Amino acid sequence: MEPDKNTWWNSFYYKGKIPWGHLPSTFLQRMVYQFPTNAKILDLGCGHGRNISYLYNLGFQVTGIDFSDVAINDAKQLCDATFITKNLVEETNWIDDTFDVVIDFGFYHFFPSERRYVYVQELLKVLNPGGIYINESGRLRDHQIGGPLYKPPQFQLQDFQDIKDHLQLIQINEAILPPHGTWGEYPCWQIVCKK
Template identity: 30%
Template structure:
């Protein structure tokens, strides 16, 4: 098994129509991508999912109830399920969810918005989002993080992988907010630094932050520098 080093940081304690338009735009883009490319990132789990499972094993976390937010066609949902966790996958794209349901019929997949989840408070032990959070402007990221805190249990975990300011794509395209760019394909991406991670996740009790380098082969061979963020909510885990 590969060994990963985590760095622990202890933390002290719009407009609705515009929101709909933005989510519709994202939905249309990813529906089109899944229809054209199918298995865009292959069948293997993301690097973030692999490292998150390593983290959970180190903490002796077993049989967790996990929400895979922005699950796409379900490859990470399957990986967590294979490690004996109970997973619900959610994504805004009909195409992605239909693919996931077809490939992994034993896993529950739902269509929905990750910034406005329909689940009751404290429904999950962990929320996971691979390359999800950085696809939104600041107001949306705040909503997603707030919803993450709401739906995970006290002492639970939110795990996100996000783009880094060290990534080769940083600075390319039109800057619409600080460190947030729209590239030539029309995709918006926000690039995180350690400081912006600490600031956006300051409501969590602890952060475990690890730099990652992940290779992709879709469209053309390339790699992305990113961060894995594992954030622990205040409170005690129920036994």
């Protein structure tokens, strides 16, 4: 029998050994200057709040959604943003609001391939026309580089096809993140799209 996913994620955050660390994404820090002033931003799979607290402190109106109430409680200690606990993989109608920017740092690559169409449909509902979508997901890698102790699913470029079919691809990078958290070097895709 498969363990309850909520229990697994809560235990993961409760242990506090966060593989991606506590600092905001350096990719996000580079991209934030392209966001509209006073943008409304949605953080999908916001986790313990490393990116949402950074954006909140810059003055953006931010909302974070995550499956783990333990992670959400941690994030609430960092900033006074809006937080929602919800299973985005199994539920639709994620939020009754729209946003200028939607960010996803490490959520999409956990989305089962057979449910990615749901992700895309929900993304299209919540992203305003002209809105910016930013994604950073693990990629298939050269195993000689080193890597995480805990390995998330790894993506190939074609795994983003559902998104590319509906949004304008602005930028795609293959990056190797430096060691942080409990991970070693981490190969990833960094993608920017516009609606």
